Amino acid sequence: MKSMLKKVNKISLTTDLWKSKNQKIEYMVITRHWIDSNWRLQKRVLNFVHIPPPRRAVEIADAIYKCLKDWGIESKVYTISVDNASNNDTALRSLKDTFSRNKCLLAKESYFT
Numbered sequence: 001m002k003s004m005l006k007k008v009n010k011i012s013l014t015t016d017l018w019k020s021k022n023q024k025i026e027y028m029v030i031t032r033h034w035i036d037s038n039w040r041l042q043k044r045v046l047n048f049v050h051i052p053p054p055r056r057a058v059e060i061a062d063a064i065y066k067c068l069k070d071w072g073i074e075s076k077v078y079t080i081s082v083d084n085a086s087n088n089d090t091a092l093r094s095l096k097d098t099f100s101r102n103k104c105l106l107a108k109e110s111y112f113t
Contacts, residue, residue, distance in 0.1 A: 001044060005071060008034045010078040013046075015064065017055060017085065026051045028060065030067050046071060057090035064091070065098050075104045 005011075012033045019026045028051050033043045047067040051059050068074040080095070082088040 002071065005032075005073055005076075007037075008076060010034070011073060011076050012079040012081070013064070013068075013077060014081045015060075015088075016083065017051065017060070019053075024053075026053050026055050028063060030064060032073070055087060057087045057094055060087060060091035061094035061098065064095055074099070074102065077104070 014031045014033065015028055016031075017026065017028045028049045030046045030049070031043055032046050033041065036042050047063075047070075049063045049067070051063060064080075065074065068077060077099070080092065082092065
């Protein structure tokens, strides 16, 4: 999958967080989406992460950035879509700061408004 990622210029991310009812464990899945050379929408799971409770914004932002860094795609992210949980607003602000510090913003911060 890393060789496939090298061919892609821009990716979009989605995240989803939930809690296991039986285990009382919280998880986050990070999925990347892109348009291939045949103009078909593609998507693949990048990571499935355990987020220790309580689900704080800093852990969410750190897990997303670590995943992107591990895959070597932190400079290819064009958009990130999350649900409407209030901690996601704070997580995205933190992630924006991390992207800015590392000069990884493709759209010059306009997609984080």
